[in-house]
Amino acid sequence: MFKQIQNWFDERIGLTKVIEEFNGERIPRRGGWAYTLGSVLAFLFTVQVVTGIFLLFYYVPYFPIARNATYFIKHHVIFGNILLGIHLWGAFTMIFIILIHMARVYFSGAYKKPREMQWIAGMVLFSVVVVLGLTGYMLVGNENSWWTINVLTNVASHTPFIGGFIREIAKGGTETSVLTMQHIFAVHVWLLPIVVIMFIPIHLFLIRKTGHQGMALEYKNSKLCDDDEKKWQHPDGTVPFFPDQFYKDMIVAIGVFAVVYILAVYVGAPIGPMYRPLALNFAPEADWYFLANEELLKFFPGHGLIIFSTFLIPSIGFAILFALPFIDRTKERSPFKRPAATVLGILFLLLLVYLTLIGGEPKAPATV
Amino acid sequence: MAKSSEESPSRRTFMMVVIGLISTVIGIALAVPILGAVLNPLFKKRDIVWTKLGKISDLNLKPLVPKFVPVYFRVKEGWSVNTLPRQVVVVKQVNGDLLFFSNQCTHLGCPLHWIPARQKFLCPCHGGMFNITGQVVGGPPPRPLYQWVHKMEGNNVYIQNKFKDNPKDRGI
Numbered sequence: 001m002f003k004q005i006q007n008w009f010d011e012r013i014g015l016t017k018v019i020e021e022f023n024g025e026r027i028p029r030r031g032g033w034a035y036t037l038g039s040v041l042a043f044l045f046t047v048q049v050v051t052g053i054f055l056l057f058y059y060v061p062y063f064p065i066a067r068n069a070t071y072f073i074k075h076h077v078i079f080g081n082i083l084l085g086i087h088l089w090g091a092f093t094m095i096f097i098i099l100i101h102m103a104r105v106y107f108s109g110a111y112k113k114p115r116e117m118q119w120i121a122g123m124v125l126f127s128v129v130v131v132l133g134l135t136g137y138m139l140v141g142n143e144n145s146w147w148t149i150n151v152l153t154n155v156a157s158h159t160p161f162i163g164g165f166i167r168e169i170a171k172g173g174t175e176t177s178v179l180t181m182q183h184i185f186a187v188h189v190w191l192l193p194i195v196v197i198m199f200i201p202i203h204l205f206l207i208r209k210t211g212h213q214g215m216a217l218e219y220k221n222s223k224l225c226d227d228d229e230k231k232w233q234h235p236d237g238t239v240p241f242f243p244d245q246f247y248k249d250m251i252v253a254i255g256v257f258a259v260v261y262i263l264a265v266y267v268g269a270p271i272g273p274m275y276r277p278l279a280l281n282f283a284p285e286a287d288w289y290f291l292a293n294e295e296l297l298k299f300f301p302g303h304g305l306i307i308f309s310t311f312l313i314p315s316i317g318f319a320i321l322f323a324l325p326f327i328d329r330t331k332e333r334s335p336f337k338r339p340a341a342t343v344l345g346i347l348f349l350l351l352l353v354y355l356t357l358i359g360g361e362p363k364a365p366a367t368v
Numbered sequence: 369m370a371k372s373s374e375e376s377p378s379r380r381t382f383m384m385v386v387i388g389l390i391s392t393v394i395g396i397a398l399a400v401p402i403l404g405a406v407l408n409p410l411f412k413k414r415d416i417v418w419t420k421l422g423k424i425s426d427l428n429l430k431p432l433v434p435k436f437v438p439v440y441f442r443v444k445e446g447w448s449v450n451t452l453p454r455q456v457v458v459v460k461q462v463n464g465d466l467l468f469f470s471n472q473c474t475h476l477g478c479p480l481h482w483i484p485a486r487q488k489f490l491c492p493c494h495g496g497m498f499n500i501t502g503q504v505v506g507g508p509p510p511r512p513l514y515q516w517v518h519k520m521e522g523n524n525v526y527i528q529n530k531f532k533d534n535p536k537d538r539g540i
Contacts, residue, residue, distance in 0.1 A: 147478060151493065154476040157538065164536050168409045174537045175452065175529075177445035179409070277453045278438050280471075283492035284478055297476065298494040301508045306475070309508070 023242030028214030028235035032248050034108075035214075037101040039249035040256050042200060044094045047257070049193065051087040059139075061185035062178060064275045066141025071271050085264025091133050093260050095289045098126050106324075106345050108215040109333035113229075115213055116325035118206040121199050123322050128195050130289065135188035137287055141181070142272035147284035149176050149184070155297070158310035212238070216334035227331045291359030292352050414530075414537070415443040421456060421468075421518070421525040429460040432500050434482050434489075436471065441529040455479075456516055456527055457489075459500055468516045469502055470531060474538075475509040489513070514538075 009015035027035060058077060060069045073080040102122070105111055111119035134152065138145045153176075157167035172179025212218070214235050224231035239245060276282070286294045293314060300309040320327065328341060335342040373380035419441050427435055434457045441452040457469040457480075471480045471489075478493035488505065489498040497506035502513035514531040531538075 147493075150477040154538065157536070165410060169406060172409050172446060173412060174414050175443075175445060177450065178448050179446040182446075278455055279479065280436060280455070281481060282479055294494075298508060301504075301506075306508060306510045310476075 023240065023246075025208065025241040026212065026238035027241055027245045028212050028218040029237040029239045029244075030218050030235075031108075031215045032239070032245055033252070034104055035245065036249045036252040037097060037104060038203075039246075040252050041094060041097055041101060043249075043253045044090050044097065044256070044260075045196060045200070047090050047260075048087060048094065051083050051090065052189070052193075054083060055087060056189070061139065061181045063146070063176070063181045064141055066139060066181060067145070067271065067274055068141075070140050070142075070269075074269060074271055081268050082261075082264050084269045085267070086260055087136075088269040089260045089263040089267070091136060092288070093256060094129060095133055097256070098129060102126065103345070103349065107335045107342060109335070109338065109341075110213060110215065111325045112328070112331065112333065113325070114210045115206070118203060118210065119325050120322060121203045121206065123318075125196060125199050125203065127318070128192050128199070132188060132192050132196075133287065133289060135184050135192070138184050139181075139188055140271065141275070143275050143279070143282055144272055144284055146176065146275045146277075147282075148286065149180060151284065155310045158307055160307070160311065163311075216332075216337075226333065226337070232333075286359075288356065288360065292355035293359075295355045295359030415445070416528055416530055417441055417443055418519075418526045418528055421527050423523045424466070424520075424525060425523060427458060429458060429466075431460050431462050432487075434459045434469075434500065436482070439527050443529060452529065454529070457482075457513075459502075461501070466525075467502065468518045468525075468527065470514040470516060472514060473509060474504075474511045474514060475507070477538075480513075 006016060010017075055073060058069055058073045058080070060066055070084070073084050075081070077083070105119070105122070134148070138149050138152075149171075153167045153170050156170065157163040159166055168174060170180070170183060171177070172183050211233050212235050213232050218235035218237075219231055221236045222231050222234065296313060297309045300306060330338060330341075332338045371379050373383055419439055421437060421439050427437065429435055437456045437458055439454055439456050441454065442449065443452060455471040457471050459467040459469065461467065472478070473480055473491035473493065473496045475491060475494055475496045478491050480489040480491055480496075480498065482488075483490050487500060491497070491507065491509070495507040496504070496509040498509070498513050499505050502515070504510075504512060514534060517528040517530045517532055519526050
């Protein structure tokens with residue numbers, strides 16, 4: 001029976017061959033667990049899309065009704081708390097794993113020739129996912145959302161020359177209004193997910209086109225020197241993607257999914273108070289992945305310097321990350337053979353952790 | 369029958385030019401309305417209204433003690449008319465002059481808290497500090513507090529949903 005169905009497809013489009021071509025990709029065998037991070041991200045993104053679509057059955061992008069709609073999903077829709085919780089904790093986990101994925105790629109030098117384009121496609125995905133997180137935070141429609149919209153559009157307004165225009169276009173006017181929420185909704189639900197859906201296949205296609213290019217430990221038996229491009233095409237051993245690598249991907253996926261699910265059920269998504277524009281004791285808070293940036297905003301006082309914290313440092317930092325494969329053009333891949341890059345990377349991570357920790361400390365006292 | 373591109377190089381060039389032209393025309397024709405939709409807010413006038421704050425004598429102002437008074441602007445936003453509740457911080461100076469501040473931090477717009485023990489406005493987001501006359505005394509804010517545009521008619525104060533000395537229309 002199944003054989004007949006298979007034959008039916010094979011006669012017409014050669015389906016078995018397509019599947020074998022896809023599944024038979026050879027993966028370097030020693031670093032299998034490190035290569036699961038990308039698949040986990042694809043898996044989490046799928047979960048985000050699916051949960052997001054069904055949240056739309058109830059959500060209304062209208063300030064401040066949005067917060068009531070979110071509250072309704074959590075407290076009145078059957079298992080709505082789980083659906084909402086998965087969407088929130090899935091987003092957090094996704095951003096966290098992207099950071100690990102980027103660190104893994106950085107320390108194993110996997111962004112080097114011929115994989116420059118792949119790093120750039122990955123950076124596009126990273127930037128878009130962070131903006132997806134921020135816009136999602138705004139869409140909850142609670143008090144934090146309101147102030148996040150204002151603070152971030154004000155940050156954008158400090159961009160030289162076009163800042164004021166960006167702020168007005170994003171808000172749909174000079175004030176935060178119904179149009180603001182509608183814009184954020186369109187960006188979060190349509191524009192950015194489509195960008196992600198376009199760039200994931202590019203990211204994957206480039207893996208196939210550039211070949212193995214594994215971590216340095218895959219080439220222990222190789223006699224060729226690091227500068228020889230042929231070396232990186234012949235790892236000591238490979239396994240087929242299906243089922244060897246896919247098996248590892250699935251084990252990591254179920255582990256990550258279990259964590260997300262448990263957090264969704266037992267911690268859930270905090271809805272927060274309704275927006276009270278006249279509140280006198282409210283201290284807005286950013287999500288954890290934005291705390292380092294938030295901390296940066298506290299420095300650089302005064303009229304002339306504000307641009308450092310709102311525009312120059314973040315955009316130069318991003319530009320350096322984007323251009324990383326073109327800045328570091330050495331051929332060595334092992335983190336031990338390029339101590340400068342490794343030490344810089346570790347210092348940057350430590351700085352990020354430090355800024356996040358002090359950024360998360362309690363803000364100025366509401367009352368004394 | 370027309371020649372195929374393989375038979376005639378000039379025909380190939382012609383086809384490529386036509387393909388390019390068609391793509392450009394479609395692209396521009398789509399980009400115009402999309403750009404219009406995106407840039408639309410830049411060409412809309414802001415709805416500015418006068419709203420009554422109340423009688424000065426009802427506020428029981430004491431010198432150098434800020435009073436937070438809510439004001440409700442009824443303004444047109446996009447396709448709807450909404451009420452925007454905002455805080456007006458009324459400060460009576462020693463010489464009797466009145467200042468009408470916004471409670472928004474001039475750094476990135478967070479809501480300021482008045483801390484009586486320190487006699488300062490404190491921003492809960494990034495630690496900006498202002499004194500009772502609205503001057504920056506600490507933290508990152510680039511300019512003094514925003515002041516609402518206001519007018520007195522008899523004993524009544526009217527506030528406009530607009531700040532003084534604010535050419536870039538920052539703030540909400």
